[in-house]
Amino acid sequence: MGEARPRRRVLVAGLGDTGILTAIHLARHHNVVGVSVKPGLVSGQEVGSRIARPDQWARDYWIPFDRFRGLDRVRTVQGTLTALDAPARTVRIRLADDTEITESYDALVISTGVRNGFWRRPTLQSADQVNAEVAATHERLAAAGSVAVIGGGAAAVSSAANIAGTWPTTEVSLFFPGDRALPQHHPRVWQQVRERLVSLGVDVHPGHRAALPAGFTADRITDDPVEWSTGQAPVHADAVVWAIGAVRPNTDWLPPEILDDRGFVRVTADLRVHGHDNVFAVGDVAATDPLRNSARNRADRLLARNVEAMFRGKRLREYRPRHRRWGSVLGVQDDGLEVFAPNGSRFRFPAWSIESVLQPWIVRRGIYGGVRDRRA
Structure with missing residues (x-):
């Protein structure tokens, strides 16, 4: 041995x-x-x-x-x-x-x-504090009649899609600075995800870059008007979700x-x-x-x-x-889970297979x- x-x-x-x-x-x-x-x-x-x-x-x-x-x-x-x-x-x-x-x-x-x-915050928390924080965010968005999601990455896109899918009567808008969201994914991914967003009723607004005040940290949901450095009129929403990749x-x-x-x-x-x-x-x-x-x-x-x-x-x-x-963008939906490969192709796990x-x-x-x- x-x-x-x-x-x-x-x-x-x-x-x-x-x-x-x-x-x-x-x-x-x-x-x-x-x-x-x-x-x-x-x-x-x-x-x-x-x-x-x-x-x-x-x-x-x-x-x-x-x-x-x-x-x-x-x-x-x-x-x-x-x-x-x-x-x-x-x-x-x-x-x-x-x-x-x-x-x-x-x-x-x-x-x-x-x-x-x-x-994603490096705060020391107990299990009860984690549960309370997750519940408070959900309740805040459930009470909102309109939600603006700021950002063009997967977190922003996923937030907009899931809010719209869960609360169909909520007005959901997605704002991002480029011509397309998901710029680090294959272009084909955004084409497919955009179709899903539109089908859920999300208003998609390219070319909007938020003007951030000095000292602003995107670590909370706000309700102040969002102003743009790209010249558009300010946007008002009951809840503003910041997912700007900061x-x-x-x-x-x-x-x-x-x-x-x-x-x-x-x-x-x-x-x-x-x-x-x-x-x-x-x-x-x-x-x-x-x-x-x-x-x-x-x-x-x-x-x-x-x-x-x-x-x-x-x-x-x-x-x-x-x-x-690569990977999932929207997470599990009613019809299953879509996973995107680096080349933009997608594979769907049907809903029955998730659990x-x-x-x-x-x-x-x-x-x-x-x-x-x-x-x-």
């Missing part, structure tokens, strides 16, 4: 979609500690479903950590990361009671993601020398942080490519292999990014390695 490999301590900073998957892979061979400001996976995916159908969204995208079978071997710490001491191989974490602790590591994985709009990385706790000029973590092709052989970064926080799409292209498995290769002194593999966004095949077998079992039922 071969000699057993030593179990090293790996700290995964950030337990969003990518961090959880990375931690699950690493825990098969190492002692893993995961740090998160939330008490479970509170995904930034499918914001349209989150605001329009929160119960359905929560079933698949708000999952306490103890329901993931693959995290049984991971020790989770709920707190806010405050500092990294790379020479000492430690991080500092502030807990909910405002005390601070230190955690050491042999390898560090940075997957703290980004803040973006009201649905992405900011959650890297305040990291030393500036490992960050690029926008605050994202600089990485080499093998996902290691520049100048630190035992520190890696993955997901939206990692400056892998212009789209920073390692999270969407399942780089979690590659990263886990590279951490193991680093420990064993073997060659690390390089991450090869895609050059277009009988896609979620239980492909996602919960195949991707996450098992997710316990809520009643367990």
Whole structure:
């Protein structure tokens, strides 16, 4: 029999979609500690479903950590990361009671993601606070007679479609600066999604760029008139959903020398942080490519292999990014789920297959390695 490999301590900073998957892979061979400001996976995916159908969204995208079978071997710490001491191989974490602790590591994985709009904020929250925030957003939009969605990315398009589909009598308008929305997707995707928006009654307004006042942060729903730097008359709505792509990385706790000029973590092709052989970064926080799409292209498995290769002194593999966004845009609808490939072609999961095949077998079992039922 071969000699057993030593179990090293790996700290995964950030337990969003990518961090959880990375931690699950690493825990098969190492002692893993995961740090998160939330008490479970509170995904930034499918914001349209989150605001329009929160119960359905929560079933698949708000999952306490103890329901993931693959995290049984991971020790989770709920707190806010405050500092990294790379020479000492430690991080500092502030807990909910405002005390601070230190955690050491042999390898560090940075997957703290980004803040973006009201649905991605690095705030320390209990389960009750997460539930209250999701419910409050839904109730605010349910009471609105008119909604303006500002932005041209998938979050904006999804929000407009799902609001219109859930509340057919609500006047929903989508405003974006370019000639088309979804500029990082294949042009064919916007053509198909636009048809769906129009069929739902969404008023589509290209060529509108919002004039943002000094200090404005797009992290809440507003009701003030929206003014435009492109010359159009101000727009009034009962609720204004801001999904303008004002992405900011959650890297305040990291030393500036490992960050690029926008605050994202600089990485080499093998996902290691520049100048630190035992520190890696993955997901939206990692400056892998212009789209920073390692999270969407399942780089979690590659990263886990590279951490193991680093420990064993073997060659690390390089991450090869895609050059277009792909995947779901609108989320699950009454007629199923459409998924778009990088070349713009689409595949539909029929409605009956979502809860009988896609979620239980492909996602919960195949991707996450098992997710316990809520009643367990």
